[in-house]
Amino acid sequence: MAYGSGRAFVAGFRALGVDADITSPSDGRTREIGSRFTSGDECYPAKVTVGDFLKVLERPDVEPAKTVFFMPTADGPCRFGQYATYLTRILESAGYAGVQVLSPTSQDAYSGLGDLARPFVRTGWRMLVSADILQKMMLKYRPREVHQGDTGRAYEESLDDLCRTAEQAPIHPPEQLRALHDSMVRARDRFRQVQVAEDSAIPQIGVVGEIFCRLHTFSNEDLVRRLEEYGAEARLSDITEWIWYTISEQFRKLRLRGRAVSLEMAGAWIRKKVQHKDEQVLLEPFAKDFRGYEEPPVDELLELARPYLPRDGAFGEMVLSIGKAVYLARHGADGIIDISPFTCMNGIVCEAIYPRLSRDLGGIPIRSFYFDGTQADLDRDLGVYMELARAYQRRKRFPRPQA
Numbered sequence: 001m002a003y004g005s006g007r008a009f010v011a012g013f014r015a016l017g018v019d020a021d022i023t024s025p026s027d028g029r030t031r032e033i034g035s036r037f038t039s040g041d042e043c044y045p046a047k048v049t050v051g052d053f054l055k056v057l058e059r060p061d062v063e064p065a066k067t068v069f070f071m072p073t074a075d076g077p078c079r080f081g082q083y084a085t086y087l088t089r090i091l092e093s094a095g096y097a098g099v100q101v102l103s104p105t106s107q108d109a110y111s112g113l114g115d116l117a118r119p120f121v122r123t124g125w126r127m128l129v130s131a132d133i134l135q136k137m138m139l140k141y142r143p144r145e146v147h148q149g150d151t152g153r154a155y156e157e158s159l160d161d162l163c164r165t166a167e168q169a170p171i172h173p174p175e176q177l178r179a180l181h182d183s184m185v186r187a188r189d190r191f192r193q194v195q196v197a198e199d200s201a202i203p204q205i206g207v208v209g210e211i212f213c214r215l216h217t218f219s220n221e222d223l224v225r226r227l228e229e230y231g232a233e234a235r236l237s238d239i240t241e242w243i244w245y246t247i248s249e250q251f252r253k254l255r256l257r258g259r260a261v262s263l264e265m266a267g268a269w270i271r272k273k274v275q276h277k278d279e280q281v282l283l284e285p286f287a288k289d290f291r292g293y294e295e296p297p298v299d300e301l302l303e304l305a306r307p308y309l310p311r312d313g314a315f316g317e318m319v320l321s322i323g324k325a326v327y328l329a330r331h332g333a334d335g336i337i338d339i340s341p342f343t344c345m346n347g348i349v350c351e352a353i354y355p356r357l358s359r360d361l362g363g364i365p366i367r368s369f370y371f372d373g374t375q376a377d378l379d380r381d382l383g384v385y386m387e388l389a390r391a392y393q394r395r396k397r398f399p400r401p402q403a
């Protein structure tokens with residue numbers, strides 16, 4: 001998860017009475033331990049998450065026997081589904097057999113969480129939506145701020161406020177939602193106080209790709225900040241996009257299994273409606289701020305991807321990355337960057353499609369950046385890329401929607 005989503009998610013756990021904490025920021029030690037316990041065949045996010053978890057166990061105040069690591073799982077074609085099992089094996093071989101791995105899955109309605117399952121899903125969703133909103137505000141304001149650091153302060157204060165609010169608010173759904181909505185209003189007002197220089201010529205770069213590497217700034221060498229140093233604004237695909245995709249997949253699979261009319265389907269519809277309503281309430285204070293920055297429904301993205309990667313034959317981030325790239329290009333983006341871990345099939349498949357996609361969309365520059373912790377020339381490559389984006393900006397045929 002992104003830093004803000006991780007903190008918000010932890011606050012959601014605490015709201016349910018769980019003594020939760022976020023792993024400390026990834027650093028050189030993360031890579032060192034991750035490399036020691038992985039073979040090199042795993043994808044880069046595996047190395048980073050293993051390193052971060054084992055780093056927690058080095059802390060003198062941490063009792064392994066009382067520690068549980070949270071590592072969700074998923075089915076599907078990618079290696080993420082193996083992470084929880086893999087982490088458990090590594091913990092055993094490192095002498096930490098007493099440490100448990102909590103790995104809830106949507107396949108069994110998160111039954112691994114017992115009585116917490118229902119409030120966990122609702123609270124967790126609200127926290128992730130709120131964290132995405134704060135991140136989006138930060139990415140919009142930071143490239144335009146007049147006084148360096150103002151946006152970062154507004155973001156941190158708003159994140160603290162959000163986490164505090166979640167922990168202190170009643171868990172009763174309507175009251176919790178009201179409290180979180182009020183926290184979002186305070187956040188909006190903080191951001192609106194940031195003095196900005198209006199500059200419609202700021203190139204806008206859509207950032208898509210593998211979910212972990214795209215959102216985890218340590219793993220992607222803080223690519224978004226570097227883009228901003230080159231005078232660009234990033235439109236980063238967020239985490240809720242992925243959750244809407246998994247919901248859409250659940251519907252598709254139920255239909256495929258002939259369960260279009262079933263209790264399971266009814267439950268999925270209700271969950272979707274409730275989540276959509278929560279999202280609307282939390283987004284409401286930002287209607288003006290996000291004009292021109294609207295997120296399309298996930299089914300629209302999947303349709304946009306269809307000519308290149310039909311959703312029935314390809315799963316996961318690759319479909320979303322292609323669909324979002326098309327959407328952003330048609331909505332005035334000046335370039336698309338795909339962030340992927342080295343050797344990740346999502347990035348490899350997308351990279352094969354991007355030349356055709358670029359041709360179809362008037363030559364928008366699309367560039368894949370792979371990460372494995374050994375990048376050397378990222379700044380130089382971004383500099384070259386931004387030249388291409390600026391050249392495209394002058395001749396593009398898709399205007400940006402009015403903000």
Ligand code: SF4
Pocket residue numbers: 043044045078079080210211212317341344345346
């Ligand atoms: S998407 Fe790629 S990098 Fe990410 S977990 Fe799956 S295989 Fe690994």
